[in-house]
Amino acid sequence: MLQPTHLVLDRRGNVEVLPTNTAAFGEADLDLVNQTIAHFFDDENPDNWWLVIQQVLDTRETFNFDYSLKVGGREVWFAACISVLSKDAVIWVARNISLRKLAESALCKKNEELANTLQELQRTQQELVQSEKMAALGQLIAGVAHEINSPLGAIRSSVQNIADFWVENLQQLPAFFQKLSPERQQDFFALLRRSSQEGDTLSSKEKRQVKKAVQRQLEAEKIDGADSLACTLLDIGIVTEIASFFPLLKDRDSANILQTAYLFASVQQSTKNIATATDRAAKIVFALKSYSRYDQSGSKVLANITDGIETVLTLYHYQIKQGVEVVKKYGNDLPSVLCYPDELNQVWTNLLHNALQAMGNKGVLTIDVKQQASSICTSITDTGGGIPPEIMPRIFEPFFTTKPPGEGSGLGLDIVQKIVEKHQGKLQVESAPGKTKFTVELPIKTSD
Structure with missing residues (x-):
């Protein structure tokens, strides 16, 4: 010394x-x-x-x-x-x-190297999460394409219906309205107003029952052509409170007036279909944009858990509608969570994807989101075959998978666990024959 x-x-x-x-x-x-x-x-x-x-x-x-x-x-x-x-x-x-100074200098250098290594590992993990996300999206792309093509097809069909209506009827409309008396004109526009009101979609069986009921009312009033008039009223969407239209229905030109009203109602329905299809397509595009976004800022933001889950459910709509009943149990007034929303979307994607695969896209998928003390608990439960006890200890191991080649990398649950831990959260799994439940518990924080 x-x-x-x-x-x-x-x-x-x-x-x-x-x-x-x-x-x-x-x-x-x-x-x-x-x-x-x-x-x-x-x-x-x-x-x-x-x-x-x-x-x-x-x-x-x-x-x-x-x-x-x-x-x-x-x-x-x-x-x-x-x-x-x-x-x-x-x-x-x-x-x-x-x-001592030499040792401190060497330690400082080593700490700097470790910090650089940690930064590189974090960057690699982010890239891995993004890669897994894109891989999942690749598996979804056929269903997503179908979900986008469906509203586009509805829009195309509705536009064609509107165009056909004007081409076929434009010249006849002036003469049609000139023939109508003031009373019949009021009845005509009343038909259109009633047809534009929202109504419940009826099944084929319900339509037959309603049609018979309307027909009986018309026959009781001794209105000619009750059968065909009842069909037209049903097509227009008027199935209740038809008494106000009895004077119109007794008119000798009632069939022509109802048929023209039906054509106008079809145009109204086509515009509704376009609006609905546009909203559906916009929702899918928004979900794709939200899901595929890659935030490189590295900063947490306040986000709603159920919004992220709904985004993923939108992307899986094609698979879900094959035969999956989705039961949503969302708590009221759930607080936002300080988190990395893009990474949590990957958590919901992996868990929902596994649940749907476990059920073969047929069964009951239950999503329960609730607040417990200072945490938000999200449970995803499927009615699949369950996880065998002998492989339960290994399901979070990197590259471990029981899926056929090409259907899984074995990184899904490993990534889920790492993301949950990054949020200082907890991940739990319970499984038995006919049921598997994954629970993600995330702390409620408004600032780090």
């Missing part, structure tokens, strides 16, 4: 007693008595050192600091302690700490 060097200095920084272990300064053979402290330093302002000595003497407080000297052409580090020895003298104790 290197011996410390002791210097006794007066108020002006002069050496009063022969220092010990002067070899540490590279001056073992010199008589240093009456030299000033500035002798040991290559300093542009030697007054700095005796000012420190004066400060120690004035305040009577010990002063600790590190400094370096050039000794034998190399840098040597010292830890110094200046303390009061007498009224006008201090003792300066210096210890060689070069080895």
Whole structure:
């Protein structure tokens, strides 16, 4: 162990007693008595050192600091302690700490390397999550394409219906309205207003029952052609409170008036279909945009858990409608969670994808989101075959999968677990024959 060097200095920084272990300064053979402290330093302002000595003497407080000297052409580090020895003298104790400084420098460098490695690992993990997300989207793309083509087809068909109506009827409409009496014109527009009102979609069986009921009412009023008139009223969407239309229905031109009203009602329905299909397509595009987004800011934001789940459900709509009943149990007034929404979407994607596959796209999928104390708990339960007990301990292992080649990378649940842990959350699984339940518990935070 290197011996410390002791210097006794007066108020002006002069050496009063022969220092010990002067070899540490590279001056073992010199008589240093009456030299000033500035002798040991290559300093542009030697007054700095005796000012420190004066400060120690004035305040009577010990002063600790590190400094370096050039000794034998190399840098040597010292830890110094200046303390009061007498009224006008201090003792300066210096210890060689070069080895410690080297160790600190090496440790600092190693920490920097570790920080860089951690940053690279985090970047790689983000890329892996994005890659897995895109892989899942690739498996969904056929269904998503169908979900987009369906509303586009509905729009195309509705536009064609509207165009056909105007081409076939535009010339006849002026003459039609000229023939109508004021009373019949009022009845005609009343038919259109009633047809535009929202009504429940009836099944084929219900339509037959309603048609018979309307027909009986018309026959009771001795209205001719009750059967065909009942069909037309049903097509227009008027199945209740038809008594106000009895005068119209008794008119000898009632069939022509009803048929024209039906054509106008078809145009109205076509515009509704276009609006509905447009909303559906916009919802799918928004879900795709939200799902595929890659936020590189690395910052958490406040987000609603159920919004993310709904985004993923939209993308899986094609698979779900094959035979899956979705039961949603969303709590009221759920608070937002400080999170990485894009990464949580990957959690919901993997869990929902696994659940649908486990059921073969046929069964009951239950999604339960509720607040428990300071957490949001999301449970996804399927009615599939369950996870065999012998493989349960391995389901979170990277690259472990029981799926056929090409249907899974074995990274899904591993990624889910890492994302949940990144959010300081918990992931639990329960399984039995006919039921598997994954629960994600995330802390409610508004700031880090």
